[in-house]
Amino acid sequence: MIAIEQQDSGFHRYWVAYCLRKGIPFKRVDCYRSDIVEQLRGCDALMWHFSHQDYRDMLFARQLILSLAAGGMKVFPDPATSWHFDDKVGQKYLLEAVGAPLVPTWLFYTEREALAWSDATRFPKVFKLRGGSGASNVMLARTRSEARRLIRRAFGRGFSPRRAWADLKERWRKYRLGKTGAADLLKGFGRLLLPSDFDRLHPREKGYAYFQEFIPGNTFDVRVVVVGNRACALRRNVRRNDFRASGSGEIVYDRAAIDPRCVEEAFRINRRLGAQCLAYDFVFDTQNRPLIVEISYGFTAPAYEKCDGYWLGDMTWHAGSPALCDWMIEDLLDTLQNRREASENDNVPKPETRPI
Template identity: 25%
Template sequence: MIDKIRRFVEWRIVGIPDTRLPKTDKVDIKEAEKVLIDWPEETAKPSVGLTRDTNENPHWTKFRRFLKNNRFDFEIFDYHRSDWLETAKNYDLIIWSPNSGPAELDEMKRKIYILEKKLGKKCFPDYETLLLCDDKVMSTYFLKMNGLPVADTFISNDYYEIEQMKTKLTYPLVSKRFHGASSREVDLIKNLGQLSRFSRKVFSFYGKKCSNAYFRQKNYVYFQRFIEGEGMDLRVNIAGNVITGYFRKPKHNDFRASGSGLVIKEDLPDEAIEIALKTYSAIGKAMLGVDMMRDREGKYWIIEISPFIGVITPIQLKVNNVAGSYFLSEDGVLDFRAENYWPQELALRVFFEQTYLSSVEEWKKKHIDPALRRGSLTKRIGNS
């Protein structure tokens, strides 16, 4: 409460500029295994510009560790400055460390588009990945297009269609804003009256107030079917052939599991891993977090995806109370090893392999598709 009052005074009354500095890690970054890439001697390494983020659990420090361990030449690239375009010409590749927030992502989208589409520079993440980053509307369209088991979702930018559909929708509904993590801007719409009041606010001249002081939900709704089941959600993280994940429980008298802080790290269901792998293959990018819930019939439904994973600790999975990761082999075996990695480092290795040493399709044919074609996964846990 004291911090909230302090922020209100500083930002709303005094008007102190929001000039947050790049963060460093609060944990020992070296507690994770090193991620090394087998780089051919005859292949020149790109010169790299590395951006820094202000997230509490920063991405850029993990990228820096990977670059140092694999002997890539890099410099810190300050993309906020007016001379960013001229400075970017010094690099073959720019590694972006996304900050959360619509204003921050908008800046990155504009600049990555120019660098990739107009100047021919390589960027990680690329423009297409960034379109899916923290955008539930865009990612849901993508999931539907690829025939993946996404929970029934009604998205509309038409107020009159919403009024017509409100008697046909099944309540309760989970309303989400396109942007936001940790269950911010997630509400339960229990009946017709609540839906009407909600949509009137959203389609009003000013839109609906959000947790971001400078941003409002305007002229769209995102309603997802409320899944009756265990109450927990499940996160599966994939970066390359390395798979981790955990369960999240909602707090008492709350339906929202994400952001609750109640995390259960134990073995992942085979079906959920298979769904996540199919989604990862369809997305075709370096890393992916897939959030799912299981209904009363035992079927898993995707409720959200995240193409950029941020974690507090490299320990994201435990099997038989042993921390580690699953490694997917071509024969469909999930080999559990007591090894823990930063997903950002794993993703960067995948990006280099897909971009400089092969292609996305060649990489998938080697590392992911053979296991999926077998139709079933087998776990090998052993004495980890």
């Protein structure tokens, strides 16, 4: 029996549809209830697409997943896939530890060290908060004075985890491009006057300064999503008069636009991490070498249904729309089946052997 969180957002509706289509027994559960562990009695696995946009999820989702895994339950996402979700600080150390080609990144935990670094380095540099998607918490420090201002704020009053004015400007940009509607734009205006629960209850970001190297000349990034032994990819063009590609909505699906080195590197790192599913964002350095900007197990699934095919781990190409969410549940079912078979083999009586 598979337990699936009762929300219909994100991956959940795909998982439910798959189970109904294939006749897979499943149960809807409420991960936000205090008795979630009791709800899971009799279940073999839990699937929960928890979100960085819900303060509750960021408060306890990873802890619940780690606890269930420690108790022997299979989970998606598992700890190797999710502990670093929406945490660029954690991703820096993880990617460096496994030898991934990470964009040069600097982290400081005191204002004095950060300011000293700013006096010795060259600009521009990219300043980021540890959380946020769609480039929402990404700022370009063009000069030393801009970097020092960001550093002082990082060790002073800090930053709201979601910047209302920046969010409204992004909604307006997408509205003008016809990529969102009036209701979404009005919601952005409303957030200026009435903060969401996330804005009110999520702690402010402070006490650290995170910078990445700014690499000029990148007019797009490459997003590769790896699910088990399969991967698809797309290209995201940067916004007009900007340097950020994530969340731009300007997507190129042509396979010919994808540098295969990005796919190969994503497969390699994913195997090293032992992750069930991860999206890798790549840019290219001045020698045209692919570098990872960040990683995430979560993404907007419908955006990838327009890809014209996918790769297997040996880089064999298969035409057709990727079924990313189906792959997630199929891989989990395979894991459960392998565990059952291993358990049955352990219980088979071994033939008695006698010394010769």
